[in-house]
Amino acid sequence: MHNDRTIRKFTSSGGTVVYKLPVEAFPNHITNCYLVLTDPITLIDAASGQEASNASMLDCFARLREEFGERVALPDVKRLIVTHGHIDHFGGLHFVVEQSGAEIGIHELDMSVVRHFNERLVVSTKNLHIFLERAGVGQEGVAKLLEMNKWSKDLFRARPVDFTFDEGLLSGSPFELYHAPGHCPGQVCIRLDDILFSADHVLSHITPNQSPEFIVRYTGLGHYMSALKKVRAIPGIRVALGGHEDAIDDLAARVDASIAFHDARLEKTLNLCREPVTVAEVSRDLFGERKGYHVLLAFLETGAHMEYLYERGHLAVVNVDEVDVVYNPVLKYQKQ
Ligand SMILES: [Zn+2]
Ligand SMILES: [Zn+2]
Structure with missing residues (x-):
């Protein structure tokens, strides 16, 4: 900055x-x-x-x-x-x-x-947990990122x-x-x-x-x-x-x-979804290997762009059979 x-x-x-x-x-x-x-x-x-x-x-x-x-x-x-x-x-x-x-x-x-303050942090972290699992981050990564997300919890009354x-x-x-x-x-x-x-x-x-x-x-x-x-x-x-x-x-x-800037990132994101991919995979392609808190920021930024494309029908979830029966499955997206 x-x-x-x-x-x-x-x-x-x-x-x-x-x-x-x-x-x-x-x-x-x-x-x-x-x-x-x-x-x-x-x-x-x-x-x-x-x-x-x-x-x-x-x-x-x-x-x-x-x-x-x-x-x-x-x-x-x-x-x-x-x-x-x-x-x-x-x-x-x-x-x-x-x-x-x-x-x-x-x-x-x-x-x-x-x-x-604390209630909002705890509840939004719960949603983040579900998001990261669906993004295909993996259990160990999810635990690490959730812990990181609470960095501000003691900073405010x-x-x-x-x-x-x-x-x-x-x-x-x-x-x-x-x-x-x-x-x-x-x-x-x-x-x-x-x-x-x-x-x-x-x-x-x-x-x-x-x-x-x-x-x-x-x-x-x-x-x-x-x-x-x-x-x-x-x-x-x-x-x-x-x-x-x-x-x-x-x-x-x-x-x-x-x-x-965001239009270009949307286009790049969409082009990375020619084959079925997860948010985590696209994030690594967009941002490379990140460290610490930047890993979480990259997942969130990628997730926001993929959500935008999904909501507008440019992406679809293609592993629907799995999604149908598994509680919180990894979602695989593909360009439409
Ligand atoms: Zn600021
Ligand atoms: Zn701000």
Whole structure:
């Protein structure tokens, strides 16, 4: 991932000042939090909540005062909007609330990730278990990957949120919300005049990881591609500010590149399915031998693309006789 550690100032066409705070959420993993000088003062995202992440956030505020002469500190924040339910964006909300008393809001489809953190992790891991077995990963691999998937389980204490939202104007604010599911169920992009906070939905260099909707509803490539088109159609955006990496000057061009990237990967995936194959086999062909957590990410990314093709009839499961009688069989797909 491309990390930019510079604090940057933006001013919206309506005159609202925004600062990009590059918080080191995990070692060498920068999450951009945005301080928006609205009334009340708003912070978009809270990074991971790890000790070093919280220290990095405080350091960003100190640098902001030094470099820009802005008299603002974390306790001045009164509203925290979380762009989506991933730990590198919401994990720091306890810290932000302790420091500032800010009210926390998140999209209604990600609210329970904060409120029922452990339950969501356990239940989605169960779906992941079924997915990996069907993908043909093998018992030993499945056990290893399931263990890996729980890496975040001790990083967060569940807590309630103060408000939720879906789409449209956020009441008492100048922010307009666009639901952009796919990378995460409750992912939102937030418009402020001619600025779009594009969160992890659109990033300047990479496309965010995809996973099959079979595991968690409202993820999946179908939702993601539709939401890319939706965001591309928002008029009058001068700059998009992502949850990682750099500012995006041409949102439409970046969206087109993201769509083209997935179209190419879909085509490549389909061509790897001329003979009956499993998700695990296609994943190895697409990504080669991966290590550690990247093995899981490769299976999920492949699974999302194969699910997209299957749902649209470009792939079919060809070992139906076996599927008919075995409880959770390995599925073999073939191009149609
Ligand atoms: Zn994310
Ligand atoms: Zn992220």
